[in-house]
Amino acid sequence: MTVAPSAAAAPLVVRTSEIDDPGPLLSLLPDQPAASWVRQGEGIVGWGEAARFESSDTDRFETAQAWWREMVEHAVVRDEVGVPGTGAVAFGSFAFDARSARSSVLTLPSVLVGSRHGRTWVTTIAAQGVLPAAADLSVHRASGPGPVSFADGSMSAANWELVIANAVERIAAGDVDKVVLARDLEARTAGPIDVRWLLTGLAERYPGCWTFAVDGLVGATPELLVRLERGLVHSRVLAGTIRRTGDDEHDLALAGSLARSSKDLEEHEYAVRSLAEALAPHCSSMNVPESPFVLHLPNVMHLATDVAGVLADGATSLTLAAALHPTAAVGGTPTAAAIELIRELEGMDRGRYAGPVGWTDSTGDGEWGIALRCAETDPSDPQRLRLFAGCGIVAGSDPEAELAESDAKLVPMRDALSGA
Numbered sequence: 001m002t003v004a005p006s007a008a009a010a011p012l013v014v015r016t017s018e019i020d021d022p023g024p025l026l027s028l029l030p031d032q033p034a035a036s037w038v039r040q041g042e043g044i045v046g047w048g049e050a051a052r053f054e055s056s057d058t059d060r061f062e063t064a065q066a067w068w069r070e071m072v073e074h075a076v077v078r079d080e081v082g083v084p085g086t087g088a089v090a091f092g093s094f095a096f097d098a099r100s101a102r103s104s105v106l107t108l109p110s111v112l113v114g115s116r117h118g119r120t121w122v123t124t125i126a127a128q129g130v131l132p133a134a135a136d137l138s139v140h141r142a143s144g145p146g147p148v149s150f151a152d153g154s155m156s157a158a159n160w161e162l163v164i165a166n167a168v169e170r171i172a173a174g175d176v177d178k179v180v181l182a183r184d185l186e187a188r189t190a191g192p193i194d195v196r197w198l199l200t201g202l203a204e205r206y207p208g209c210w211t212f213a214v215d216g217l218v219g220a221t222p223e224l225l226v227r228l229e230r231g232l233v234h235s236r237v238l239a240g241t242i243r244r245t246g247d248d249e250h251d252l253a254l255a256g257s258l259a260r261s262s263k264d265l266e267e268h269e270y271a272v273r274s275l276a277e278a279l280a281p282h283c284s285s286m287n288v289p290e291s292p293f294v295l296h297l298p299n300v301m302h303l304a305t306d307v308a309g310v311l312a313d314g315a316t317s318l319t320l321a322a323a324l325h326p327t328a329a330v331g332g333t334p335t336a337a338a339i340e341l342i343r344e345l346e347g348m349d350r351g352r353y354a355g356p357v358g359w360t361d362s363t364g365d366g367e368w369g370i371a372l373r374c375a376e377t378d379p380s381d382p383q384r385l386r387l388f389a390g391c392g393i394v395a396g397s398d399p400e401a402e403l404a405e406s407d408a409k410l411v412p413m414r415d416a417l418s419g420a
């Protein structure tokens with residue numbers, strides 16, 4: 001089912017103007033549904049909603065793209081800044097599985113504030129005939145939800161280990177080379193959960209990640225599915241993980257062992273190859289480094305490869321995200337068989353976890369991350385949050401180690417929630 005107002009009925013009026021630095025982007029969010037895409041203090045935040053598209057259909061990407069094209073075509077825009085992310089911007093979050101019961105969404109905030117390379121701007125968006133929301137750029141402070149308790153989500157940790165063991169058998173039997181399996185955790189809090197509190201905590205601890213919020217999905221992802229900017233395409237592929245110990249010297253030795261681990265290098269190779277193969281038809285030239293580097297995050301280290309390309313076919317960032325999703329970093333190899341195995345073994349609906357999350361502007365430029373290290377709020381219960389984490393399983397995977405890895409990947413959201 002697709003729910004979207006007709007763009008033609010109410011063309012949008014969009015105004016972007018440059019402003020003086022109003023303070024940290026995340027501190028500007030008022031107590032309203034928040035949208036965010038912030039890294040190292042730069043990016044875009046938004047609030048309010050001028051228009052919305054929602055779909056639970058299997059062709060969610062195509063219908064979203066068509067809706068956005070129509071919105072943009074009819075919009076009346078005055079953009080005094082003219083860089084990627086100014087003018088009309090839609091934030092989006094897509095369900096991982098085309099068969100998910102969870103919808104995918106594009107939302108246009110009514111106020112956006114962006115910052116890039118030292119320039120800051122504000123954009124207001126309203127349907128024609130509607131007075132645009134006043135852009136109140138005062139600074140706000142969010143508060144935490146109080147004591148938190150965690151409980152098993154769809155499956156206990158012990159059962160999840162059995163699922164991993166089962167997946168290793170299926171890999172040995174030749175069903176797939178790699179499959180990414182995830183688990184969820186349920187958090188309950190004493191008071192209501194304020195997304196701004198989570199965002200601020202995540203951005204503080206994980207400044208190198210993309211701190212995102214779209215329609216109640218909130219997290220800090222280290223993995224960039226695709227960025228399209230003026231014809232240049234970038235992607236950061238992650239796969240292969242080791243937990244940090246907190247002891248810098250020991251962690252450095254672990255980073256070395258990660259870079260030499262044949263199990264992790266194999267897992268990583270699958271992810272890079274699937275990304276490069278999906279991107280190649282859209283690019284005239286591509287740079288795919290031969291070997292990965294080690295990305296250091298406060299909780300884990302990952303094998304990482306930054307892929308770059310020159311766009312050849314005029315695709316939009318959203319079209320590219322749709323073409324690349326699901327990469328082997330969150331699906332597996334081969335893709336179709338891995339998705340079937342996830343449906344069979346995982347025992348839950350991932351919803352928007354591990355789906356593309358990010359933004360697009362009216363030119364089609366944009367940034368889409370993979371929704372990892374994240375959680376979904378519950379619109380009917382402000383004291384409930386569902387957290388997710390997953391791991392790539394290959395022939396050499398050990399269930400106990402994978403459970404520990406998934407716990408390490410839950411740390412960013414757990415800490416953000418408890419304010420640790």
Ligand SMILES: C=C(O[C@@H]1C=C(C(=O)O)C=C[C@H]1O)C(=O)O
Binds near residue numbers: 180239240330388392
């Ligand atoms: C699936 C997740 O992470 C992905 C899986 C990784 C792995 O298995 O090594 C590493 C980074 C991500 O591509 C997650 O964080 O939930």
